[in-house]
């Protein structure tokens with residue numbers, strides 16, 4: 149059995165190719181998500197600790213200028229420059245067609261910090277005045293302000309996380325420099341909405357009474373972590389308080405997401421066999437099953453071998469019950485467990501072996517599943533999950549901001565962030 153090796157040099161080449169050459173055509177439909185793609189690319193190189201050695205100061209300044217170009221005059225950032233029709237043509241009547249976007253605003257701010265910018269050109273007050281307008285009466289956040297200042301898009305926990313994250317980045321510990329009375333978001337309503345999304349099994353769903361999902365679970369705990377970091381620490385939500393029923397059931401749900409069901413490619417002979425029976429045979433099948441006695445039905449159940457040392461070697465994570473492992477869920481679950489202080493509960497060796505021997509790609513980057521080509525999202529999240537486990541060659545990373553500790557330190561060093569402390 150070959151050793152699991154993190155192929156750092158190939159990952160550096162993969163992320164540099166994504167930064168400096170054209171992305172594959174499959175990304176065309178993601179043009180409006182450019183801010184997110186920029187975040188994966190630049191944060192990936194920062195995680196690999198080569199952002200400053202493999203790009204020039206001029207290149208980094210160019211990236212910073214592009215991000216500020218995506219800033220909307222009334223506060224917040226667009227996801228790409230495609231909707232910008234120029235400041236001289238922008239009026240109150242047409243600005244709803246070039247709106248700031250909640251997730252893009254969060255990613256723009258984090259990228260600026262990654263690049264070493266001091267956020268001095270960010271329209272901080274305008275952005276913080278825009279943010280409460282994005283909150284709905286039920287406490288959740290939307291994505292953009294449409295015509296007539298209607299909150300549009302989203303409504304699930306993703307936007308709650310980016311709303312709380314943007315507040316964390318721009319409000320700072322004491323709200324210094326915001327003396328003009330900039331209204332805050334409704335924190336209590338946001339917390340109440342998040343709490344209402346916990347499903348019966350302990351995981352978090354996109355909304356009340358929906359199915360628990362690891363991505364939404366990460367966003368819920370990310371939002372609560374951002375809120376908690378700015379609070380005086382007196383009142384913690386039960387979901388992030390060890391010992392509470394909500395916390396304990398959530399941890400149990402997260403840990404049970406680790407799975408040895410990897411969805412590896414089936415034997416191609418079986419597929420060929422299936423094809424030969426192609427056609428509408430539903431009726432035959434129903435009849436055949438109905439004719440079987442209970443004992444015969446049980447005998448027909450597939451044989452499931454018990455786990456062995458061999459099958460337990462690779463253990464990735466899924467995002468919902470009864471799903472196969474997927475690289476990004478190694479991130480969503482381990483990041484959440486890290487925020488909850490429970491990362492040691494997982495089988496770290498199994499996760500590492502799954503990522504490095506099953507989804508790490510020959511040309512660098514990580515695919516979604518076994519044998520799949522690399523993409524930016526899975527490549528970044530695969531590395532971050534390894535970074536939580538202390539993988540050699542990767543910088544340490546903050547699970548809520550999803551960026552290096554150096555990035556968090558840059559934020560905390562800004563004169564207005566710590567305030568009077």
Ligand SMILES: [Zn+2]
Pocket residue numbers: 474475476477516526
């Ligand atoms: Zn995935």
